[in-house]
Amino acid sequence: MSVIDVNQPDGTPTWTDLDVFTDETARAQDFYGSLFGWEFRTSPERGAGYVICLLRGRAVAGLRPSASGHGSGPAGLNAPSEPRRWRMYFAVDDCDAATARIVAAGGSLAEGPNEAGELGRHALVADPQGAEFGLWQGRRSPGCELVNEPDTLVRQDLVTPDAGPARAFYPKVFTYTLDRNDDLPDFDFTFLRRPDGHEVGGIFGNPKAGTAAWHTVFEVADADRSAERARTAGAEVSAVTDSPYGRTAEIVDPLGTAFGIIARPPVG
Numbered sequence: 001m002s003v004i005d006v007n008q009p010d011g012t013p014t015w016t017d018l019d020v021f022t023d024e025t026a027r028a029q030d031f032y033g034s035l036f037g038w039e040f041r042t043s044p045e046r047g048a049g050y051v052i053c054l055l056r057g058r059a060v061a062g063l064r065p066s067a068s069g070h071g072s073g074p075a076g077l078n079a080p081s082e083p084r085r086w087r088m089y090f091a092v093d094d095c096d097a098a099t100a101r102i103v104a105a106g107g108s109l110a111e112g113p114n115e116a117g118e119l120g121r122h123a124l125v126a127d128p129q130g131a132e133f134g135l136w137q138g139r140r141s142p143g144c145e146l147v148n149e150p151d152t153l154v155r156q157d158l159v160t161p162d163a164g165p166a167r168a169f170y171p172k173v174f175t176y177t178l179d180r181n182d183d184l185p186d187f188d189f190t191f192l193r194r195p196d197g198h199e200v201g202g203i204f205g206n207p208k209a210g211t212a213a214w215h216t217v218f219e220v221a222d223a224d225r226s227a228e229r230a231r232t233a234g235a236e237v238s239a240v241t242d243s244p245y246g247r248t249a250e251i252v253d254p255l256g257t258a259f260g261i262i263a264r265p266p267v268g
Helices: 021-037 095-104 165-174 224-234
Strands: 013-021 041-042 051-055 058-066 087-091 108-114 119-124 131-139 153-160 178-181 187-194 201-205 211-220 240-242 246-252 256-261
Touching: 013 021, 013 131, 013 153, 021 041, 021 051, 021 058, 021 224, 087 211, 095 108, 095 119, 095 131, 095 165, 131 153, 131 211, 153 165, 165 178, 165 201, 201 246, 224 246, 224 256
Parallel strands: 013 058, 087 131, 153 201, 211 256
Antiparallel strands: 013 087, 041 051, 051 058, 108 119, 119 131, 153 211, 178 187, 187 201, 240 246, 246 256
16 A cells, blocks of 8 residues: 655556546446445536546546546547547656657647646646646645555556657656566567666557557456446456466556556465
């Protein structure tokens, strides 16, 4: 379990939210409430209709109202044929400076930077291949207040048909180092590490991927039971399989949002 009370270091995934149409908010709350046991409250500082997802009273994710469009980005940045995604936000020390670095490195600005009241400052951007993500400069809110425990965010990896441009882009923006993954020799997977060596995610090169996108994974206590709960609540669920890191499944929620779950083995 990790309780987060202060801002994460620059380049660390620190928040995740999902764009939902106004008439989908209740359905999203019903599904994720039943799957993860989340509770919900509105957050006017983040925008009209924005909903914070809570676990034991602490923020773990958000539901971002969208008047039009499809996918994780504003105004439908994802193609209709692609699944929705939970949007990942990187912690940044200076949102405006980080936005400038992204644009200079070949990325694009979709929205902001904007103030979120006293909570922080944020922007929505995309890498040169079109993979969308957010930036969060925390003030009163660090982003996720619980991570790396059941029913919270545990990791986010970039899935892209061509890993080369991503491996060039992200170290320019966040001074990451790259580390090959010897646990998965048959896959094109590269770890992203902060300057202090901490792993923050990875880049998975998959020629079969339709477009580049950040893929969100939530931890669960029991992958088989969580997969069955998701299926009962109307989701499409893959077979549950074992990996070097735990028991996993892929889920598409009733709104068409793709994400993963993993039950990690006990430590020690």
